[in-house]
Amino acid sequence: EAQVTQNPRYLITVTGKKLTVTCSQNMNHEYMSWYRQDPGLGLRQIYYSMNVEVTDKGDVPEGYKVSRKEKRNFPLILESPSPNQTSLYFCASSMGHSEQYFGPGTRLTVT
């Protein structure tokens, strides 16, 4: 089954404690991206990757890092999380301008 998986689905952490949210897709898609969803703002792109070792900033990259060492994986790293990073995070993958496939979401709370 074609899918994008994210882990963990729920995470509560404290300010400053490094964390990683994993994302993996099994569709051999070149493009992957991370979005955050906040009430009243819709989804906003954090980072994206056009292929292995090719990543770039989206609209709200501050406080986040990513890596793309393998085509299927695109982890999101918060090296020093802060409360304003409390949000719902989605990973997505696609081929060109086709439909983007979204993961199930990761709800992060930073206290």
Place this chain on the structure above:
Amino acid sequence: AQKVTQAQTEISVVEKEDVTLDCVYETRDTTYYLFWYKQPPSGELVFLIRRNSFDEQNEISGRYSWNFQKSTSSFNFTITASQVVDSAVYFCALSEASFSGGYNKLIFGAGTRLAVHP
């Protein structure tokens, strides 16, 4: 600059009513793509439709229909005979072909929360 506006924050209807969700977009590109996604209470994002800028034909899929009008930069979504299961947040999104050699960056609207009551 590209932008998607969903002016309706929340809509409440009674089952079997028809409801239209508005979406207005801004772009300077002549080639672009428009999408609608549904986010039910469970939280996942469900793809509904993708439309490219050269195809203004309206589309119908069961109780769902979409009206794309380039003249007014709108891509409205109508649910006919709404049902309780249609209750969700609906997002309209835009992707521009010229961005980064074709990368599919989605610009989302803020979403419209639809509540369908029995």
